[in-house]
Amino acid sequence: MSTLAVTTTLNGETVTFLCEPHETLLTALRDRLMLTGTKEGCSNGNCGACNVILDGTLVNSCLVLAAEVDGHQITTIEGIAGPNGLHPLQTSFLENAALQCGICTPGFIVASKALLDKNPQPTEREVRHWLAGNLCRCTGYDKIVRAVLEAASAGATKE
Amino acid sequence: MTQSNGFKVIGTRPVRHDGVDKVTGRALYGADVRLNGQLYGAMLRSPHAHARIVAIDTSEAAAVPGVKAIVTGADLPHVGDQIADIGEGAVNLRHLSANILAGRKALYFGHAIAAVAATSLTAAQQAVNKIKVTWEELPPVLNLRDAMAAGAAPLHPDVFTDELGEKSTTPSNIAEHLRHEKGDIAAGFAEAEVVVEREFVTGTVHQGYIEPHSATVQWNADGQLTVYCSTQGAFGVRREMSEILGVPISHVKVVPTEIGGGFGGKLNVYLEPVCALLSRKAGGRPVKMTMSRADVLAATGPTSASIVRVKLGARRDGTLTAAQAWMAFEAGAFPGSPVGSAAGVILAPYDIPNVVIDGFDVLCNKPKANAYRAPGGTNAAYAAESMIDELARALKMGPIEIRLKNAAREGTRRADGPVFPRIGFVETLEALLHHPHFQSRLERATGSRRRGRGIAAGFWFNWGGTSSASAQVNPDGTVALSEGSTDIGGTRTSIAMQLAESIGIPVNLVKPQVVDTDSVGYNDATGGSRTTFATGMVAYELGQKLREELIAHAARQFEVEAAAVRFEDGAFRTDGKPPLSYFDVCGALRDTGGEIVASVSMRTKGEGPAFGAHLVDVEVDIETGKVKILRYTAAQDVGRAIYPPFVEGQIQGGVAQGVGWALNEEYLYDKAGHMLNAGFLDYRMPTALDLPMIEALIVEVPNPRHPYGVRGVGEVPIVPPAGAVANAIFDALGVRMTELPMSPARNIAALAAAGVAA
Known part of the structure; x- marks a missing residue:
């Protein structure tokens, strides 16, 4: 080879x-x-x-x-973070305590960015459906879903 | 500003100290370690569930270009019988060693047999494929009934039943039979007016942490071993490495990385001793090995499949008069299932005068069972809480009513001996009783969808253990905190908050770090819900020491006695002089008596037992058997919530794992003992789509034996879910589900057996 x-x-x-x-x-x-x-x-x-x-x-x-x-x-x-600091999704994950061990967090943040790039105002159902390909074993997803919804409502659209 | 709970820091919601690293990808986990000159390791694992190793030929493997070292079980030093308590349960080091690399026999599918270190992972894997093992296959023992049957072939010639403390004389797969007794069981059942009894079965499940095990080890020519790994307890790894490899403990330094979940499954070593042996054979080059997901599922973790029988007797008014439990737990290939803690948990929420609990630890050809969050608690509570539900229905009592009537309180003696100190089970049940979810009506669905509501309770002991930490005050007023407790879900912050509260400073001035085993005093593993309790207690003491020294420094600046100085609201004050700011005092330490450094080590006592009560609404599709969780509320007495969002997160995460255990998760084996679902597609853990928001209802009945009232949080929330979901399914269908997981196929079969047609 x-x-x-x-x-x-x-x-x-x-x-x-x-x-x-x-x-x-x-x-x-x-x-x-x-x-x-x-x-x-x-x-x-x-x-x-x-x-x-x-x-x-x-x-x-x-x-x-x-x-x-x-x-x-x-x-x-x-x-994901820009020259001026964290992406709103990253801030939202921190403020919502949406991570525990943190190993799945990069994948969730990247996936969530891809979602918000396509659909800036997703519903809870849409967030759950989009993130169903990301496993988290610590959080039960509650705070992750909230973090994404909050970032969306704060206008975390395409950079 | 002081909050309503009387604290300035405790109960607030700061951004965690390690947060930015974890949302930007900078945090380094086990597999992110890379040392100069490192080699890559790969493992040969047994394709058989039970087979004698007749010979291992590594000659072809050794010829693969790039191969630097090959090891087998013969390279491990002989370890005698020694029991080591490494956190969530004791382990015999001889068995631990035989689990690291098999000796004469492979005892389960996936058992490590031999390992290779090479200059690339590809070369290491190619070499592993060229190792030739001559096997003599043996019939496997794959379940509890076969393993316990009279005449069953024993896995080990040297395991004899410990029968209520006495060793038997013939080898057996029953490693231990334990019993707890209280009162007069016959009299208790004679007094009962209603008796219910049933048997429950649960499958093998895995902790399911997303980060696979990874270790990087260098065994230097001077005898010093450095271990980089993701572990719940660096000091436990140090001890196990020392014992398994036969080296002095001082030769082992363990550098813990960030950890991507553990839940009890990252207490013991697996790869670390193998990497060490490979490193030594490769002339001291560091060796890194990372498991595949299939290896993680087939060869680590799991927690026990079990059979649990529960019999309850009560008077017509609902008063429990007697309870009997019989339980058998799969230990896997070596003794040590969590049946002991299960026996302590199973009836603990209730004040029952007459109790007998029998537990059996049973060997079979599956991976060695490990701790999994409240080990044994879920299996036990699934059975017990199902039977409390059945009893309540027989007596036409409400599910909270019957639990309140029999609830354990301060002074209640558990069947396994201890008397409860101040506990909050009653308060937890009352919180659920008054919650809008319980007060709401469940809308009954129509057609093929049936809805039901279930309740279950759960108990966990919690644990104290030993913790150590040290701290220093920096000239800019920050406090560097060095701790040895693995931060698995935010404990850097929950401990820093207790230190900040104790000193009287904002939490952002504390700089916590988890350091290696040479840089801090001994710490027991992060497990048993102990870290925020015990390391937090150490942080409190540390804070008091620092505060006292800071006051002494301020007093010297004021030129008054220390007793005349107060530290309030960020300033040092004494009568008749202008106050000194905290930062002024920190900046002048060198001139007012020198630097401030403090260390504290404590063997903590006073852990606070804790209880949860869960309420769930489900919808069952009787055509497909699928169960949907509609609404979930979990109440728990946490003592004191130091960092409420993390407390909620622990509860929500425990519920999610419990729901997975209840509905989907289970190891599948074929008749020869090959694991059939060693991947996340077929070992199906809950996704975001499988769960609703989970409401965590925090109840605070402070633990009087902790300075801030902490009990511990992590384990209780996985105890009730399986029982709560089972009770909700009964409410929906009128069918008592007696086997976990309550998967669609099993639900359809149970419905057919009960004659419920879609």
Whole structure:
């Protein structure tokens, strides 16, 4: 197998990295690019801890091959906060105590951003439906759903 | 500003100190560790539930390019029988060692057999696939009834039943039979006018933390071992590493990372000793190993499947006269199920004069059972609370009425011995009784959908244990707090709040950090709902010491006796002189007697037992068997809520886990003992779509033995949900569900058996 060179736009910056053909985007982000904010919970698309935004679409980075992102745009949890501070979703998660252990939090915040980018004023049902691909074992989801709804009502739309 | 609870900090809602790191992806968890020159580890696991290891040939694996070390069970030093209490239960270190890497036999599907360290994960995995094991398959024992049957083949030749404290002489899969007795059970049932009795079965479930186990270990040429891992208790890891590897405890330093959930499943080591052995064989290069989700489910965690029988006797007025419980818990491949705590929990909410409780710890070819949030409590309360419900219905009493009539109070003696101190079970039931949810009418649905309402109670002991912490006052008035309690859900903040309250400063001036085992005194693990209680008690004492020293410094600046100085509202005051601000005193420490540093270590006493009472409305579709949770209210006496949103979060999270246990979660095995659902798709935990908002009703009956009244929160809320949901299903259908999970298929079968047609 030959090593591949991949050039992509990652959190707004052009980066080039090497990877094996079988390597997932999750592995490349964590082990090649040292962006460990994207978490591995299951590596088969069931928990959402590795959520990233690929060309505006929410994906599980464990189900995307690293080689596939050549020429595409990726946003990870490290790219959610802006130069002026935290994204309103991040602030809302903190103010609503919407995290306990925090391992699922990056995935939830990335997923929630993708939701609000498409649907700035979701209902509780829509939030629950959208976030059904993200597992949290600590919170019972109550405060997460509230945090997303509160960020939405405060106008956390596309940056 | 002082709040209505009389405190300035306790009960407020600051942003947690580690919050920004956790919402930006900067917080480092177990798998985020990366050391220079590190190797990657991979594990070979048993494909059989029960098999003798005849031979292991690693020659082909060793030839894979990049492979630096291979270890098997033969590389572990011999460990004798030693019982170590590492938090939520005692463990025999010899069994723990055999669980790390199998010895002569693989005892469950997924049992670790051998491991490889290589320069890449791919090479390590390729090498693992080339390890050749010669197996001699043995018939597995996969459930309680088979394991306990007369003539069942024993898993271990050296496990003998501990029969009420006496060792038997023939090997058995029943590792222990324990009993609690109170009063005269025969007389109690003779006095009863109504008797109900039933047997309940629960499946094997997993804690389900989202972060898989990960460890990175370096065994240096000077003998020093450094362990980076995600654990509930760094000092427990240090002890286990020392014992399993046969090295002095001083040679082991454990650096805890952030932890992505544990719930009891991250108390013991799994990967750490293997990484250590690989590191030593690889000349001291650090070795990192991370489990896959399949490994986590197949080889760690789970908590016990169980059979629980409960018999209750009462007079017509609802007074309980006698209760008998019999319970058997799967321990998995090694002794040590949570049957002991289950036996303590099962009837604890009630004042019953005549009680017998029998518990059995039973071996079978499944992974070694571990603690899971209120270990054994959910299994026990599911049965007991179902029977309290059945009794109430037989007596035509309300579900809260019958519980209030028999509620344990201060002075009630539990069947397992202890007498309750001040507890708040009555207050908790009354809070639920007066809540709008209980006062509301449940609208009965029509057609194939049936609705019902259920109530169940739950108890947990809570625990104190040993905690240590140290603190220093910085020139800018901040206080650096070094603690050794794993922060699994916000305890940096709940402990910092108690320190701030004790000193009399705002919480944002406290800078808490969780440090390694060489940098703080001993701490028991985060478990048993102990951290906010016990480490909080240490923080209180630490705060008092710092406050006293600060006052002494201010007194020197004032040139008066310390007794003449008061610290109020951020300023030091003495009569006849202008006040000194807190920051002025902190900035001048060097000139007024030197720096302020303090340490406190306490073996705490006075933990506060706690109770919850849950109310749930469900809707059952009798065509599909699916149960939907419509509304959930969980009342709990927490003693004092230090950080109310985290208290609510603990209650909500416990309810969610309990609902998953009640409705979906269960290990599935084929007849040969292969786990069939070792993934999150098929081991189905609740998602955001499966649950409504969960109302946490905080009841505060302060624990008089804690400076701020804390009892502990985390465990109680997982105890009642299965019983509450089962009682709600009965209310909806008139069918008593006697097996967990109450999955659609099981509900349909139960409806068919009861003759309820869709």
